[in-house]
Amino acid sequence: DGTVYPASEGRVMTNQSLGHGGPGCTVATWQELTGIHIDHFVMVDFAGVVSMADAVGGVPVCVDANIHSRDGAGHGSGLKLEKGTHPVKGEQALQWLRTRYGFEDGSDLARAKAQHMYLNSMVRVLRENATLSSPNRLRRLAEEATEALTVDPGLDSVKKLYDLSTELRTVKPERITMTTMPNRYVGARVEPTEDAEQ
Secondary structure, three states, X not given: OOEEOOXXXXXXXXXHHHHHHHHHHHHHHHHHHHOOOOOOOEEEOXXXXXXXXXXXXXXXXXXXXOEEOOOOOOOOOOOXXXXXXXXXXXXXXXXXXXXXXXXXXXXXXXXXXXXXXXXXXXXXXXXXXXXXXXXXXXXXXXXXXXXXXXXXXXXXXXXXXXXXXXXXOOOOHHHOOXXXXXXXXXXXXEEXXXXXXX
16 A cells, blocks of 8 residues: 555555556556566455365464454454464455454555455365366366456466466465565555665
């Protein structure tokens, strides 16, 4: 949610780039902001999150305290989890990814950290269970993914997604990194620090 300029007029929230120009605009915005070239993008909508979590039989998440995502005014995703590890799928997967109130300080950054945990866990599930070792199940998952995902032209077919997921088997989970750009709060907004590009 930091502020940035490309593909928009003036300084606006980076999440506005999607509405202004679609995924390509968002890619251009993040490349400009971070200085990192982005080869491909995959965008999943909330309905896709539910179907993908169901397709892999749930994604395990671990919480170190009880979670109830509701603030004093009744806002929040409705997620309720007891302390420990739980497989989330269906509506609960959607709640996990939308939850802000209930994680750490209730900020977008806390939500991003939880989303990173979820994605890393999903990658582990894809690698470790039969989903990736069974070509038929993998093809079904790739077919579901093509319905749930918006992708760039480099990943725009079942075969390309299937090939990508088979390549994923060779990547150790600890080699996959999720990161948040160094930032600071300016009022209620997050902006990159001056040395963030380094």
